[in-house]
Amino acid sequence: MRQLPIEGQLPFYLSKSIGGMILLEKLNKTYPGVQPLHVLKDIDLSISQGEYVAIMGASGSGKSTLLNVLGILDDYDTGRYLLDGKLIAGLSEKKAAIYRNKMIGFVFQSFNLISFKNAMENVALPLFYKGVSRKKRNQLALEYLEKVGLRDWWHHYPNELSGGQKQRIAIARALISQPRIILADEPTGALDSRTTDEVIQLLSQVNAEGITTIVVTHERSVAEQTKRIIHLKDGYIESDNINIPSLTACSK
């Protein structure tokens, strides 16, 4: 396990000053409704290229909301969000789709594979929207399946696969468009401990290749594998710490 600081990868307190991959400034989000719910409160956050971050917090603290804002799946009310230096605000659906396709890979708790497509077709789907030819797509999909150790399973449909396998396929799908960021919302929430290890190992490997990786999780053991742990509480950032495995190991 590498330890910080890693070359070319600044710790969070430095990265903010020079502008990171992700930069949030006084970001607020309220869900409107009969009783408007202020979910994200004055969030200041900077994440550099290649960081490996865990977001933790109690249920309802706003983790998923934050992740959705980061993934341009949802918008925010006030403040600023810069993604790779570009201001993300008031984007058209089309622009948002292009950014998502180019920059971001999603991994969901419930896998969200398309049931009537086999593993290869599922993995290839983001490239379809990139306009990559069918042959090339499928070939690349097989390569990424290989990467997650499921090449032999390419013709299987989601209902013929285990949870861990499905999540690995989802990761392959998230990776195939070579995004700059992987956003994973409780990727191991539906998995047992053994498959959780598999999936987390895979995510660590992804991060090791330089892709910024942000994982929302409830599980301490999952967060331990990352290099920075952010705690949310009622929409605030409660704490934001570098995770030094040796230290946490000692403190146990």
Added chain:
Amino acid sequence: MFDIDKWQEIWITIGRNKLRSLLTAFGVFWGILMLTLLLGVSNGLSNGMKSSIQGIATNSCFFFSGTTSEPYAGFKKGRRWDIRLSDIDLIRSQVEGVRDVAPVVFGGRGTDNVMYGDKLGSFNVRGNGPELVRIEEQNMLYGRYINEIDISQKRKVCVIGKNVFSAFFKEGTNPCGLLIRCNGQYYRIVGVTKGVSNNISLGGRSDDMVVLPITTMQQLYNQGDVIHFFGVRAHDHYDIAKLEENIKDILKSRHQISPTDPQAVVSINIGEMFKTFMYLFLGISILTWIVGVGTLLAGAIGVSNIMLVSVRERTKEIGIRRALGAKPSNIISQIMTESLVLTALAGFVGFTLGVGILALIDQIIANAPADSDIFLQQLMIDFKVGISAAAILLFFGLLAGLLPAMRAMQIKPIEALSEE
């Protein structure tokens, strides 16, 4: 974007719920089938009508003498009067717009009034001039029609209709020059006719008739120059209704009939009748389109409805696609194409089946005996109509996809993904 994957996707989604797709497609299939059949039948009706008036000059009018219904110039009402040959001559030479005038004199029809050798038959006998064929066209099976010389020399010749011919002669024999006995007199046959129109005729079917020169007929019946009826054909583009009025006025003034008498001169205006029929067919055709397109619209609404359901069911899938980078336009085009493919496919099947059924009916009609009174003919959809039906179909397909596509576009990925 003609990516094979897009088509594959569409096939998969259509195939995923086969029964539903089938039921959806059935509405459109039924609509286009009905439209095709209705159009074909209305076409067939109009073709049948056209063929039955074929050979009859449409801008023509026929006149009879009736009884007066108003007293005038010292005459009481209820008087009978006769059309005279001199009226014909005057109309022929003096009235504007007249192309042909054809006077006709009826002869009698008695039991076994016609005889050849030892064969007997009952047929109408009529005196015509040579002009009649220019109003009621005849095909000559043998020989010639009555000519001017027959008229001026009051020759004892005749032209027989094809049914008269087949009553007395074997098929293939040329009867010209042979003598036939008709109402006690012998006439030399100079021709055999077959009416071009087989449904409409004036004063009896020419096929069942022995036609004498009109002058011969008048002499024989000792009727002086009385004419029983006459036909007038107007020059092309001349208003036949106006001509009809002019001729009526002339006849009235020449025969001391009140100018306002509505009954004394009887006329049948083929042009007006023809127009009425044309309007009728126009009406049928418009109705057909309304009913057909209405049915089709109902089918398209069905497609739209089902697509809406399908979009709702696929909310999550659409959300996933959006998260993976599908633009709204990708989603719209997917839904639209799906609806279009479904509609076009169903429409194509319906159209093909419709044309097939029409062809079958046509075949049956064509195999029926030629003389049977079938009013339907050539139940075909012409190419232009087919193209417009296809255009309407595609338009409806797009229309049907529009609402579901809009709905799909409005799906927010975030909401779709959080859906259970």
